[in-house]
Amino acid sequence: MATWRFEAIGTRWEIESDEGFGEPTQRAVTVEIERFDREWSRFRSDSAVTRVAREGGSLASPDAAPMLDAYRDASAATAGAVNPLVGDSLSALGYDAAYSLTAGSPVAAPSDWQRLVSWTEKGATASAPVLLDVGALGKGRLVDLVTDVLSGVPGDLVVDAGGDIRVRGRAVRIGLEHPYDATRAIGIIELQDAALCASAVNRRAWGDGLHHVLDARTGVPVRTWAATWAIAPDAMRADAVATALFFDGGPELAARWGVEWVRMSTDGRAERSVGCPAELFTVRA
Incomplete structure (x- = not known):
């Protein structure tokens, strides 16, 4: 297979196909990634999200409704632990636009985020300045968008954005990386015509016990679960469930959406959904 590697949205992408990628195809992918980043990145001073954080008002984007609909479901399932207004909480701990990493x-x-933010198929509107952060599912959404851009590329396809993966065509065996030892896997999943998204407390970690997975109700990093994996037909829902699994209610959301999953606790035990096809090597909870 031909492999195209590049950096975007702060992560490394690897896209594989049987036929390779011509310049027009690469340009179309680059344009779509830039469009999404310009609308939703809280790390860019020129993004729509940053403008809404300063001024409130509207953000025009076709991604608003799919993502915020999913946030609504995830927020309800986790009793508010998942919340798209967690941006200020992350910034307070040092994971800000300048990457100060000073906590x-x-x-x-804000627990009333659905009062502050409304959305339609055309975009979102904030009634006051608020900092949106779509990190719980945004990368998965972008993987889906890139996969759609590549729909005309024939044959097998793998889109991998820093471990958030969508596969089309033949099955691919993927290791579930141990959160405390990148040289080991806690299991293997065979993925075919589906997406696998993962989240772990060792990714985007800094300081003493600080990392990017926060309980929005407290602004404090989670402590019980170390890593999660979710398998779904699309990457956005897999990504959202991978985040929700750090909290009570995550498995219920996964069952409602038909998503299979694995999660590993900070003391090394693992559990999974009843129908999950992963082969695990570690002790079950």
Whole structure:
């Protein structure tokens, strides 16, 4: 297979296909990634999200409704632990636009986010300045968008954005990386015509016990679960469930959406959904 590697949205992408990628195809993918990043990145001073954080108002994007609909479901399932207004909570702990990594006191996200933010198929509107952060599912959404752009590329296809993976065609065997030892796997999944997304507390970690997976109700990093994996037909829902699995209610959301999953606790035990096809090598909870 031909492999195209590049950096975008702060992560490394690897896209594989039987036929390779011509310049027009690569340009179309680059344009779509730039469009999404320009609308939704809280790390860009020129993004729509940054403008809404300063001024409130509207953000025009076809991604608003799919992502915020999914946030609504995830927020309800986790009793508010998943919340798209967690941006200020992350910034308070040092994971800000400047990557200062200097932690202050935890800040809870607004629990009434659905009153502050409304959305339609055309975009989202904030009634006051708020900092949206779509990190719980945004990368998965972008993997789906890139896969759609590549729909005309014949044959097998693998889109991998820093471990958030969508596969079309023949099955691919993927190791589930141990969160405390990147040279080991806790299991293997055979993925075919589906997406696998993962989240772990060792990714985007800094300071003493600080990482990017926060409980929006408290602004404090989670402590019980170390890593999660979710398998779904599309990457956005897999990504959202991988985040929700750090909290009570995550398995219920996965069951409602028909998503299979694995998660590993901080003491090394693993559990999975009843129908999950993964082969696990570690002790079950």
